[in-house]
């Protein structure tokens with residue numbers, strides 16, 4: 693006789709992880725004695741870091757629990773959780789290999805953001821976990837790795853919309869400190885005397901600007917040129 697299986701019901705934005713035709717509908721999976729709730733919801737398609745709360749047959753439950761045949765699992769997204777999303781004490785990020793522009797924008801806002809284009813997924817997840825960073829990715833499978841504690845699936849596809857999405861989700865407006873971090877390498881910048889960097893400046897920059905900052909890590913020089921105004925406009929739009 694076939695056992696009655698397990699039903700997973702996705703609420704709110706968690707439906708984004710279901711195939712279009714199945715959104716808003718319960719997902720039925722085969723029951724198995726040794727599979728945890730976490731495994732079952734991920735088989736349904738929902739990565740665990742996106743889940744704020746879950747119930748089994750209406751009773752609050754944990755990821756590591758086992759369920760009886762016929763169980764109904766309800767999973768809720770962070771935006772519906774009264775306490776908001778759990779986050780590390782210091783808000784820091786790690787971006788996957790496809791989110792280079794987003795990483796640059798987050799650095800521009802002053803957030804410590806790990807990004808490398810020569811890193812394997814395993815290295816990225818290990819670093820994000822060891823350093824308690826929020827893993828930002830467009831790869832659902834990556835979020836399903838068990839080492840991921842804090843993470844978000846970035847839904848938007850253009851860098852500016854991605855920044856807006858992350859800014860809203862993690863309330864970046866409250867803690868942004870723009871233009872203190874190097875966009876290239878994530879190092880911190882400090883003011884530097886013009887005389888010290890004179891030989892590294894283009895004639896125009898030398899003529900029109902007097903205040904400069906230098907990255908303590910890679911030495912990149914920054915000044916408040918027209919590019920800063922463009923970035924400021926982008927920041928204002930993202931944090932609005």
Ligand SMILES: [Zn+2]
Nearest residue numbers: 874877907910
């Ligand atoms: Zn740098």
